[in-house]
Amino acid sequence: xxxxxxxxxxxxxxxxxAGDVLxxxxxxxxxxxxxxxxxxxxxxxxAPAGGAAAADAAEAARGLRxxxxxIAGSLAAFRAVTDTAWADCLRGELAWLSAVxxxxxxxxxxxxxxxxxxxxxxxxxxxxxxxxxxxxxGTGGLAAGPARAAALLExxxxxxxxxxxxxxxxxxxxxxxxxxxxxxxxxxxxxPLDPAAARGPAADVLLPQAERVRARLAAAVAALPPPAQAxxxxxxxxxxxxxxxxxxxxxxxxxxxxGEDVAPLAAAGGVLARHGDAAEAAxxxxxxxRTPRITPATAYALGVLHADQRHxxxxxxxxxxxxWHPAPAPA
Amino acid sequence: xxxxxxxxxxxxxxxxxAGDVLxxxxxxxxxxxxxxxxxxxxxxxxAPAGGAAAADAAEAARGLRxxxxxIAGSLAAFRAVTDTAWADCLRGELAWLSAVxxxxxxxxxxxxxxxxxxxxxxxxxxxxxxxxxxxxxGTGGLAAGPARAAALLExxxxxxxxxxxxxxxxxxxxxxxxxxxxxxxxxxxxxPLDPAAARGPAADVLLPQAERVRARLAAAVAALPPPAQAxxxxxxxxxxxxxxxxxxxxxxxxxxxxGEDVAPLAAAGGVLARHGDAAEAAxxxxxxxRTPRITPATAYALGVLHADQRHxxxxxxxxxxxxWHPAPAPA
Numbered sequence: 334x335x336x337x338x339x340x341x342x343x344x345x346x347x348x349x350x351a352g353d354v355l356x357x358x359x360x361x362x363x364x365x366x367x368x369x370x371x372x373x374x375x376x377x378x379x380a381p382a383g384g385a386a387a388a389d390a391a392e393a394a395r396g397l398r399x400x401x402x403x404i405a406g407s408l409a410a411f412r413a414v415t416d417t418a419w420a421d422c423l424r425g426e427l428a429w430l431s432a433v434x435x436x437x438x439x440x441x442x443x444x445x446x447x448x449x450x451x452x453x454x455x456x457x458x459x460x461x462x463x464x465x466x467x468x469x470x471g472t473g474g475l476a477a478g479p480a481r482a483a484a485l486l487e488x489x490x491x492x493x494x495x496x497x498x499x500x501x502x503x504x505x506x507x508x509x510x511x512x513x514x515x516x517x518x519x520x521x522x523x524x525p526l527d528p529a530a531a532r533g534p535a536a537d538v539l540l541p542q543a544e545r546v547r548a549r550l551a552a553a554v555a556a557l558p559p560p561a562q563a564x565x566x567x568x569x570x571x572x573x574x575x576x577x578x579x580x581x582x583x584x585x586x587x588x589x590x591x592g593e594d595v596a597p598l599a600a601a602g603g604v605l606a607r608h609g610d611a612a613e614a615a616x617x618x619x620x621x622x623r624t625p626r627i628t629p630a631t632a633y634a635l636g637v638l639h640a641d642q643r644h645x646x647x648x649x650x651x652x653x654x655x656x657w658h659p660a661p662a663p664a
Numbered sequence: 665x666x667x668x669x670x671x672x673x674x675x676x677x678x679x680x681x682a683g684d685v686l687x688x689x690x691x692x693x694x695x696x697x698x699x700x701x702x703x704x705x706x707x708x709x710x711a712p713a714g715g716a717a718a719a720d721a722a723e724a725a726r727g728l729r730x731x732x733x734x735i736a737g738s739l740a741a742f743r744a745v746t747d748t749a750w751a752d753c754l755r756g757e758l759a760w761l762s763a764v765x766x767x768x769x770x771x772x773x774x775x776x777x778x779x780x781x782x783x784x785x786x787x788x789x790x791x792x793x794x795x796x797x798x799x800x801x802g803t804g805g806l807a808a809g810p811a812r813a814a815a816l817l818e819x820x821x822x823x824x825x826x827x828x829x830x831x832x833x834x835x836x837x838x839x840x841x842x843x844x845x846x847x848x849x850x851x852x853x854x855x856p857l858d859p860a861a862a863r864g865p866a867a868d869v870l871l872p873q874a875e876r877v878r879a880r881l882a883a884a885v886a887a888l889p890p891p892a893q894a895x896x897x898x899x900x901x902x903x904x905x906x907x908x909x910x911x912x913x914x915x916x917x918x919x920x921x922x923g924e925d926v927a928p929l930a931a932a933g934g935v936l937a938r939h940g941d942a943a944e945a946a947x948x949x950x951x952x953x954r955t956p957r958i959t960p961a962t963a964y965a966l967g968v969l970h971a972d973q974r975h976x977x978x979x980x981x982x983x984x985x986x987x988w989h990p991a992p993a994p995a
Contacts, residue, residue: 454971475953622806622964629963633953636967640785644975 351414351538352531355407356524358590362403363521369396370514373505391441394434394501401431404517406586410546411539416525423520426513430504437501439613440494446614447486447638454637455479478630482638485631486621535591543587550580554657571612574650578605601656608649615642682869683862686742687855689921693734694852700727701845704836722772725765725832732762735848737917741877742870747856754851757844761835768832770944771825777945778817778969785968786810809961813969816962817952866922874918881911885988902943905981909936932987939980946973 373393379386405427408420455478504510530538553576585598621627622635704724710717736758739751786809835841861869884907916929952958953966 475950619806622960627960629953629958629960632960632962632964633967633970636964636969637971638967639964640968640971640975644971 349535350531351411351533351535352524352526354535354539354592355411355414355531355590356526358407359404359524360521362400362407363517366397366400366404366517367514367521369393369400373397377502391438394437398431398434398438401427401434402582403586403589404520405431406583407590410583410587411542411590413542414527414530414538416527419525423513423516426509426516430510430513433497433501433504436497440490440497442610443613443617444487444490444494446610447490447617447642448483450614450641451479451483451486451634451638454641455634475630475633478628478632478634481628481631482618482621482634485624485627485635486617489621489624490617539591543584543591546580546584546587550577550584553577553580557654559654568612568616574605574608574612577653578602578609581605597656601653604649604653604656608646608653611642611645611649615639615646618642680866681862682742682745682864682866683855683857685866685870685923686738686745686862686921687857689738690735690855691852693731693738694848697728697731697735697848698845698852700724700731704728708833722769725768729762729765729769732758732765733913734917734920735851736762737914738921741914741918742873742921744873745858745861745869747858750856754844754847757840757847761841761844764828764832764835767828771821771828773941774944774948775818775821775825777941778821778948778973779814781945781972782810782814782817782965782969785972786965806961806964809959809963809965812959812962813949813952813965816955816958816966817948820952820955821948870922874915874922877911877915877918881908881915884908884911888985890985899943899947905936905939905943908984909933909940912936928987932984935980935984935987939977939984942973942976942980946970946977949973 370393373390373396376386376389376393379389405424408415408424412420553573557573557577558570581598581602585595585602588598589595618635618639622632622639627635701724704721704727707717707720707724710720736755739746739755739758743751884904888904888908889901912929912933916926916933919929920926949966949970953963953970958966
């Protein structure tokens with residue numbers, strides 16, 4: 334996907350004022366935030382907390398996270414159009430909230446991803462134990478490896494998951510959270526803007542600011558090692574990829590605020606999310622393999638798992654480059 | 665690549681006679697066989713047998729193998745044009761010889777492939793020990809894993825390699841081999857053909873026979889699981905892939921005998937060779953991990969190696985399907 338050059342006529346705002354465009358986006362996201370908050374409270378309140386309620390709560394938390402990121406992102410991208418003291422403060426609080434929610438999500442998703450992959454790698458239709466597990470040959474075999482590796486990973490990752498879940502519950506019961514929710518509730522009806530900037534045409538005021546985000550993203554993508562040099566997967570680059578993921582999100586929300594179609598950006602973001610999840614899973618399986626006194630069969634299964642997730646991360650890197658630098662169309 | 669429908673005007677033989685076309689091909693391959701045999705004897709005779717001499721001998725053996733396969737393959741595809749009693753006998757002897765040489769090659773290539781992959785997987789520029797090895801954390805760490813896995817694999821695979829090398833040397837000094845070489849020497853000047861069939865036009869006589877090879881290959885490819893269903897790598901399919909590789913070779917040599925450009929077939933064959941090598945390496949690393957009393961770090965490195973080679977085999981399968989069933993050209 335080429336980073337589209339801004340076309341002042343391309344987005345829905347037409348000749349609209351900057352304050353109207355940004356205000357409408359922020360109000361929409363504030364409403365989405367409040368709705369997700371209500372769903373989250375309902376899911377948490379439904380006793381006993383079964384699987385369905387947990388899934389509802391996770392879905393509501395996802396909605397909260399998305400709205401919080403969009404509000405914070407558009408406040409960052411279009412800071413000059415806002416009442417900056419207010420915007421900086423709300424943005425900081427939303428960053429805190431979405432970090433807490435993201436940690437809860439990530440610590441739940443990581444073991445699920447690892448156990449799924451172990452299951453996939455050890456299951457083979459015509460050969461029980463599968464090629465990863467190897468045939469069961471008594472105590473010297475590898476068949477018990479995947480099950481033991483799964484138990485080990487669950488044991489090692491459960492505390493972080495429990496901690497993050499408790500932290501999220503505590504955060505959402507805190508006065509700090511209630512203050513954020515109140516601020517977002519105000520935002521749903523009234524957006525504190527810079528009066529002068531808000532009266533300018535959206536094309537003159539918002540587009541140059543969205544452009545700065547676009548330029549930062551383009552620079553971060555250009556700083557990634559080119560795909561041809563990428564083959565040996567290298568965890569040392571995870572930071573650069575993390576940065577691209579962050580900037581792509583900012584870019585996407587800024588373009589969304591301008592009313593553009595961001596489906597291609599969302600697809601690229603999905604690939605980066607897959608990259609991040611796989612890189613984290615690869616690191617977790619390597620870490621588990623460093624546990625003292627595990628059996629060779631467990632270590633072998635963790636090695637298979639590590640390499641599988643590393644390949645997944647590597648394949649996500651290639652997929653991102655393919656999306657971002659598509660091959661020239663045939664003449 | 666679509667399997668090309670035979671076009672009687674497409675190959676160089678034009679209105680040539682079947683016996684002339686097949687005879688020219690067989691004579692060319694016989695000369696190549698004798699040349700490779702001379703190079704092999706020179707490399708074996710150069711003392712002391714250093715790395716360069718070994719490389720020369722390997723290259724010469726490769727030439728012998730290729731010529732033996734081409735002669736045997738074209739005798740099989742165009743059997744009806746030959747003196748069949750003679751052809752069947754020579755074909756059997758060449759199959760014996762190329763199996764011995766192939767075993768020597770495979771048992772030498774397998775440990776080399778595995779050690780290269782271990783090196784690649786454990787080497788990472790900014791993090792000694794690398795993501796596969798993990799940081800060195802004393803005896804509980806994984807850093808020693810790749811080195812120990814390499815030593816284990818070398819130990820386990822060396823006997824087969826030595827055995828196959830000795831068997832190849834012995835075979836090439838045997839009276840059986842000398843009889844084959846004599847038969848090929850005769851072939852270089854005079855090809856025993858079926859007089860009636862050899863006088864027919866190549867397009868009428870050879871093409872229908874090449875077509876039968878093509879049809880067998882097409883059926884074997886069609887029997888492969890479609891790529892969409894392929895994702896979980898499944899060693900149970902290795903046999904079907906082996907069969908496709910064998911038939912692709914036959915098809916390629918038959919087309920080569922007809923004077924066609926077989927570069928695309930050679931490329932597809934290269935992908936299948938990569939598949940076979942990777943599948944064998946994946947199996948060897950799983951087998952090594954079943955060795956009793958290895959350390960967890962060794963087992964972990966073998967697990968990483970196994971998964972890496974499995975991915976390589978899987979990627980070769982996808983690459984073959986892409987070559988063989990290309991996406992429709994954009995309008």
